[in-house]
Amino acid sequence: MTDTLEVGGGGRPKSSEEEAKRRARVLMKGNDAVAEAAIQAGCDAYFGYPITPQAELLEWMARRMPELGRVFVQAESELGAINMALGAAATGARVLVSSSSPGISLMAEAMSYMAGSGTPMVLINVMRAGPGLGGIGPSQSDYFQATKGHGHGDYRVPVLAPASIGEAMDLTVDAFELAERYRTPVMVVFDGILGQAMEPVELRFRNPARRTFDWALTGAAGRPARVIKSIDLVPEVLEKRNIALQRKYAEISRHEVRWATESMEDAEYVLVAYGTAARVARSAIEKARAKGIKAGLFRPITLWPFPSRELARVARHAHAILTVELSSGQMVEDVRLAVEGRCPVGFHGRMGGLVPTPDEVVGALKALHGKVERTREHEREEQRKRQHASAAAPAERTHRAEADAPARGHALANAPAGRRDGGER
Amino acid sequence: MTLNPNPELPARPGAPRLIYRKPDVLADRSTHYCPGCGHGIVHRLLAEVMTELDLPAHTIAVAPVGCAVFAYDYLNVDFVEAPHGRAPAVATGIRRVRPEAFVLTYQGDGDLAAIGTAEIVHAAARGERITAIFVNNGIYGMTGGQMAPTTLLGQRTTSSPTGRDPLLMGYPIRITEMLAQLPGVTYAARGSIADASQIGKLKAMIRRACMVQIEGGGFSLVEALSNCPVGWGMTPQESIEHLKGPVVEAYPLGVIVDRALAAVVTEPGPVPDPRAVPADGPAPDATAVPEA
Known part of the structure; x- marks a missing residue:
């Protein structure tokens, strides 16, 4: 990024220690770099399914996560992957899922459930051209899908869009923070160019502080049982849940807008x-x-x-x-x-x-x-x-x-x- | 059923003492289930087994979409609601990040044997250390009684108004037998809620399935054949008779596999057609439940 770049919103102070880490620069593929950034950010579990152009991300996780004693599962489908993420995230784990456009369509259902039940998770969409099976070339044709809701119901999901591999690494870490702060799924979207190309990146990693969750499912030992759900058949109660959701979205809109x-x-x-x-x-x-x-x-x-x-x-x-x-x-x-x-x-x-x-x-x-x-x-x-x-x-x-x-x-x-x-x- | 002994036994012989009570894990409230429905019995058995094995404080359960969607209102354990059919995937996620938890799914036949076949097959194939309680009443009860993949041949439902015709609607799925083929499945059994004797055997199956998970085995599954008086258009009593007759004929009872005991107990037989003239051969042994 050039010196003339002026970044608005969401800026965080950089310590001297962080500055020192910035010196290390390596040539990395976007998908690999993002995967490693997520690992260094303390990602506990990754669930995925092969699809071009994000397969390298899954492969990186397949190698690295077991090395670190963390969870990697190649699911039977994108439906399986996102629902495994739902389960893991419901226990308070830091969870990453990645896919590409057709796979994201399959994940839409669970995204709606997670938004409705307040389950934090980060989902990366390495976008490819559609509609349908489309092609594997770079595309931004999932903008509507990402920003206007993937699944059913009145909900929003913060969507972060990096323009370089380095930024993709940073935003993936920020996405975990946003997800946990607001109890919401967060999406990071880029395309096959950023996913597949190699760029020199600064190896600056960050592991956001863990929050204590008063909602996570850990077994009801010494406390009343907890339920993570989105269903409410009483319209008045469901409307209240919706109003609370919209308040959350208003808060996100006030505090989390970013542009350059x-x-x-x-x-x-x-x-x-x-x-x-x-x-x-x-x-x-x-x-x-x-x-x-x-x-x-x-x-x-x-x-x-x-x-x-x-x-x-x-x-x-x-x-x-x-x-x-x-x-x-x-x-x-x-x-x-x-x-x-x-x-x-x-x-x-x-x-x-x-x-x-x-x-x-x-x-x-x-x-x-x-x-x-x-x-x-x-x-x-x-x-x-x-x-x-x-x-x-x-x-x-x-x-x-x-x-x-x-x-x-x-x-x-x-x-x-x-x-x-x-x-x- | 197991007697819950009163921890404080009376000193005086012959004095009244508590021999049976509602497990604490069962919430103190009435259910939304229809009169005569079998879900309440399965909930109760699960609550008893969980209490006896000291599981509630470690349990993370997954609720399905279907009649049992409100299971979390009746069982006082941590619950997450899964999208329709996805409970085994959700349970997989929980299991992988919480190795110490007792992980349970509770699913109906529409949830497990139709929309969720991919998830249940692959959770079983991976040998996920989870326990699935599968309540099969052969119908979509929650949505008003439509045909399920487990609906019997000839059975009338709101979406098979002239009866299930195999040429148009295919054959019932014996999914528990299908899953039992997979080496990842440590335990698979089918019981029924039809009468006290069957309920006792069903409880033994649920207990065994839970023990498999506790002892570090792979995937365990108990199919509970249940009734749906409203969906079947019968009185509760008629529905129990129907359950004991044609339903059990189509879905033989017993332990199908117990790999922890290195035993394959029941081989699946052909699916009988209820419209066909009854054969003279012996009916499937409905009582073959070995001691767990």
Whole structure:
């Protein structure tokens, strides 16, 4: 990560001891590095099922976990794996499960049960292209699945999206902390590129402090029996459980939003991208700046809770936003909801396991730039006409011009907020 | 049934003394089960065995989806609720991180023999040191009496209104015999709640299954043939007669395998068709329960 990177939210102080550990750098495959980070974070049990492109993670665990006297089970299916995780996590163990898109679909059922019953667990999705069996190429087409709920019912799951192998290691550890603090499953999503590629990573490991759980199933010796469940057939009681869940989600939304920005100081055009797409965007920004387009990067790190407020603030000063994804355009819906028409939002994406090239993104950015410049020029022209007309017209004409304001408001909404009150008039 | 001796025996001979009481692990409340249902009996047997073996404080149990979904309301032990059919996987997770715990699943026939076949087969194949209590009443009771994989041929249910036709709906599954083939299964037996004698034998089976786990054996399973008067459209008395007749004919009682004793006791026979003319051959020995 560059020095210009500014990370918002969730930052933690780094001790000198931690800094010393940062010196060790090795070349590691993403799946292996994440597995080792989880092990060093005190993961007690791993349950998995082979699927490309995450199989190396399972293999790393198969070798390392028994070495350390910890639990590794290759389950009969993703259903088996996630439900083993449910059982182990219900006893208070630190549990990791990993899979890839089709496998995550199978795990949706238990994710809903875990969210409903407050069972902490970390689930890694090394995303591949869909729908159906799709392909094994990199993809971000599981954004909806991850952020809008995998299974049934009113629930949310924090979703962390790293853009480098090092960050994937850090976020996996943070995911354990989030899961245990809020009693919720947490997802870490990246794609086959991060999973399969090798990158130099700093071997900085962290083992988050253990909490004492007053809910974990340990056998009811000397205390009343505990039950971990999601069922409640009395609607009033079930609604209360749901309200408590929503309170928890509101708390997570308040405290756990994370994002990063790059080259945003003078940016007029903002690329919004996460994971691998953010790395493409980063290259595209350099190229765009060489062509005179002042572009910057806004990178959501938590896909849920989405950094809506922060993005809205950025949108107030941006000429336009371009969302880049390895999908047909999923996150762009959240981007538009956050931006609320403050500036135009464009989209560029590739599907099927393809990754847009930086030149492609620059092309999309130039097209958006041209469109916005033409609109702005047209607006300025309209403005001049209106000013001219209002200066020459009698009183009732002025009145009518004001009645036109809402119609003009639409175009003005695309201009930076400072000018929305018609200050130019 | 085992008498629970009063720890404080009266000094005076002939004075009244407590010889039988509700195990503490059985919650002091009425159940949601329908009148005449066999679940209560199986709960009771489980509670007695757990108490006798001093298990409740170490137990982590897994509740199924189905009629027994509220088992945690009736048994005062730690419980986790599993998604439909997944109890053996959930129990596997518990077992692996809690080697000292007594791990139990309680499942019905829809849960274990239909939606959860993969989980039960592989938990058994891995020889997971867990005990599965499998209550087979041949029907989906909770959802209103639909056909289960264990429903008898010809049996009418709300989803086989003209009777189960093997050409369209296949044959009943003897899943306990299937599982008994696996070397990971240390103990597999089938009992019934039909009468006091069978209940006593069923309790011995449950006790043996629990002992297998305590003694470090592999997977243990007890199938309890039970009734569903409401789902079967019978009075409780009729349902017990039906259980003793065609149900036991289709699902022979006895210990199927006890590998801890190096014994394969019962070989599964053919599934009788209740619509066929009764054969003259001897009925399966319904009482072959060796001393555990």
